Amino acid sequence: MTTIHVKRIRDAADASDGTRILVNRLWPRGISKERAALTMWLKEITPSNELRKAYHGGELDADAFAAAYRGELEADDEARAEARVELRRLLAEHETVTLLFDAANTEFNHATVLREWILEGGLDATR
Template sequence: MSIRLARIYDAPGSDDGYRVLVDRLWPRGVSKERAELDEWAKDAAPSTELRRAFHAGELVGDAFDAAYRTELADNPAVPALRERLAEHPTTTLLTATHDEQHSYLAVLRDVLEGR
C-alpha cells in the first residue's frame, strides 16, 4: 500500500488512486464534483479541540504530533480506514492545509503505515 499526500485544491492526478479527504470541515471553494473523492474520512482528522489548540499556537511541532498520535491510538475510525486503504495499491490523503507534507497528514500516514 502506497500512501501519498496532496492538497485538495490541486487538480486530481491520474495516479492518485483512492482519494480520501481527511479534514473535519469541507474545504472552501471546492465542489464535491471537482474534488473527485472516494471517501471523506473526517473522523480520522484531528479533533476540533486539537485543531483549535494548534491554530491558537498552544500546540505546535512535536507536541501537536504527539497529541494527534494519542487521538489516533484511541480512534476506532483508524483501523477501519486502514482496512479500506489496504484494498487499494495507491491512496492519496487530501487536506486543505497549505503544506501537506508537514501537516497532520504526515502523522496519519505514518500511523496507517504502522510507523
C-alpha cells in the same frame, strides 16, 4: 503493499492519486464534490476540534501536536474506531491511496502525521 501519498485537495485530481480520501474535519471552502473526486471523506480520523484549534492558535508546536494527534488516533472511541476500520479496509483493497488535506503547510500537517503513523504500523496496532 499500498503506496500512501499526501496531497492538498486544492491540487488537481490525477489518475496517479488512486483512491482519494479526504482527511479534513471541515469541508474545504470553494471545492465542489465533483472537483474533489473523492472515494471517501473520513472526518472522524482527523484531529479533534480542540487539538486543531490549539495547534493553529499557536498553543502547541509541531512535535506536541503530532504527539497529541497520535494519541487521538489510538483513542478508544467508537467513531474513531469505525474510521480506522474503514481506512484499514481501503488500504487493503487499493494499491495507491492519497490522503487529502486543506492545510496551507504542505510539509507538516495532520495528513503527514497520519501517513507516518500508518507507515509505522499504528493502524495495525489499533483495533
